[in-house]
Amino acid sequence: MSARVVAVTGASGGVGRGIALACGAAGWHVWIAARRAAEGEAVARGVDAAGGAGRFVACDVADEVSVERAIAEVVARDGRLDAIAHNATSALSPKPTTLRDVSLADVRDHLAVSLRGAYWLARAAHPHLRTARGAYLLLTSEAGFEGKARLPIYAAAKAAQRGFARALAREWGADGIRVNCLAPLANSPAMERAFALDPAMQARVLGRNPLGALGDEIADVGAAARFLLSDDARYVTGHTLMADGGSCPVT
Amino acid sequence: MHESLLIACTRGPAASALASTLGAGLLALPDEVDALEAWREREAGGAKCARIAVGLMHGREISARALLGVDPASWLARAEDPIARWVFALGVAAARCWDDGAIVAVIDRPAPLDCAGFAPESAAADAACALVRSLARSEGARGVRVNAVVTSARLAPATPVAPAPPLASFPGRLEREVVGAVRMLLADDASGVTGQVIAADCGRTW
Numbered sequence: 190m191s192a193r194v195v196a197v198t199g200a201s202g203g204v205g206r207g208i209a210l211a212c213g214a215a216g217w218h219v220w221i222a223a224r225r226a227a228e229g230e231a232v233a234r235g236v237d238a239a240g241g242a243g244r245f246v247a248c249d250v251a252d253e254v255s256v257e258r259a260i261a262e263v264v265a266r267d268g269r270l271d272a273i274a275h276n277a278t279s280a281l282s283p284k285p286t287t288l289r290d291v292s293l294a295d296v297r298d299h300l301a302v303s304l305r306g307a308y309w310l311a312r313a314a315h316p317h318l319r320t321a322r323g324a325y326l327l328l329t330s331e332a333g334f335e336g337k338a339r340l341p342i343y344a345a346a347k348a349a350q351r352g353f354a355r356a357l358a359r360e361w362g363a364d365g366i367r368v369n370c371l372a373p374l375a376n377s378p379a380m381e382r383a384f385a386l387d388p389a390m391q392a393r394v395l396g397r398n399p400l401g402a403l404g405d406e407i408a409d410v411g412a413a414a415r416f417l418l419s420d421d422a423r424y425v426t427g428h429t430l431m432a433d434g435g436s437c438p439v440t
Numbered sequence: 441m442h443e444s445l446l447i448a449c450t451r452g453p454a455a456s457a458l459a460s461t462l463g464a465g466l467l468a469l470p471d472e473v474d475a476l477e478a479w480r481e482r483e484a485g486g487a488k489c490a491r492i493a494v495g496l497m498h499g500r501e502i503s504a505r506a507l508l509g510v511d512p513a514s515w516l517a518r519a520e521d522p523i524a525r526w527v528f529a530l531g532v533a534a535a536r537c538w539d540d541g542a543i544v545a546v547i548d549r550p551a552p553l554d555c556a557g558f559a560p561e562s563a564a565a566d567a568a569c570a571l572v573r574s575l576a577r578s579e580g581a582r583g584v585r586v587n588a589v590v591t592s593a594r595l596a597p598a599t600p601v602a603p604a605p606p607l608a609s610f611p612g613r614l615e616r617e618v619v620g621a622v623r624m625l626l627a628d629d630a631s632g633v634t635g636q637v638i639a640a641d642c643g644r645t646w
Binding site for chain 2: 253287288289290291292293296297300304305308311312315332333334335336337338339340341342344345346347348349350351352353355356357359360427
């Protein structure tokens with residue numbers, strides 16, 4: 190049987206990279222669908238080193254044509270597409286704001302990447318996922334459950350993905366396509382910098398975490414994503430899996 | 441001057457019915473999303489109220505349509521534009537709510553069992569619920585409570601997925617089941633309740 194073919198958006202770093210490398214370790218063909226070519230190519234080489242086959246494909250998830258071209262390239266090269274992980278998120282995600290002063294442009298930017306990107310990917314990938322009886326995974330966040338006082342638009346965009354996935358799971362079940370969400374809490378260079386700048390944040394984030402540490406983006410979060418993308422999760426759909434060390438009090 | 445204020449998307453029948461039943465003044469959002477920033481700038485400084493309901497109701501019943509049949513323009517109109525309206529409506533609500541006041545959002549949300557064909561609406565509704573929870577966090581320091589009532593009254597399919605909802609009154613009516621839950625959350629009896637999303641849908645959502 191040929192190797193599983195998966196595309197991961199926003200995989201040139203952070204959690205997306207962790208998912209890509211975890212899938213590579215299973216011997217999968219992993220497409221790094223991202224805007225940053227140099228970083229994406231480096232992750233693709235990491236997938237090779239992990240035991241899979243990595244390739245970079247340029248993809249701006251907010252752009253319909255870019256998404257269509259990326260999916261077409263994956264299928265043209267590998268002959269199939271078994272699964273997608275939509276991990277890309279707006280560059281504005283960590284930008285503090287409030288509902289009293291956020292700009293419309295910022296709101297639109299958040300939604301264009303997280304939500305409209307999910308819509309473009311669904312449209313472009315559906316025929317291939319149907320053929321493969323595959324899986325569509327969206328990377329959401331604990332913020333989508335519990336809200337965030339200083340990141341309300343990010344939280345809203347992540348919650349919107351959950352509502353989207355819930356409905357799509359019901360629509361695509363008859364096609365044999367599973368649709369799920371994953372809410373990770375992972376270590377990243379950005380998180381390390383934030384902790385260094387604000388020790389109180391570190392205490393706040395880890396203080397409610399029963400496991401007492403941030404997740405490893407490959408071994409903890411990547412492995413959880415790989416499960417949902419794989420046939421091991423063949424009876425799981427419409428679900429949000431929390432891979433957050435038990436941090437989020439809403440399940 | 442009204443003690444209560446309803447901030448609504450349009451002055452359509454649903455918003456009018458809600459405002460009338462609540463005895464609230466009505467503040468309409470602009471039709472155009474591009475006008476939301478100017479609207480917030482203008483309205484945020486208006487008279488403050490102790491209790492505010494925000495009801496961005498769909499102006500008409502929405503028909504189920506599989507996502508692959510939703511064209512890009514419809515996607516924006518049904519998913520992203522409503523989220524933008526919620527952002528600005530709740531921003532004005534926060535600005536105009538007295539300390540120790542209460543805000544309740546009334547959100548059209550398809551029940552999970554019945555959400556096939558309503559992916560845009562399901563996305564927008566979950567986003568609105570998260571905005572409510574975020575606002576509960578940011579406004580709680582000054583005693584303001586923020587909660588949501590979700591209703592599937594305009595998003596229920598003609599034939600709901602079995603089993604039937606527990607109450608025969610499903611999907612519920614704005615003027616009765618929904619307004620009752622809004623009153624409950626606005627009242628001082630709910631002084632310890634914030635950041636909650638209550639489904640007033642006759643038992644369809646749990």
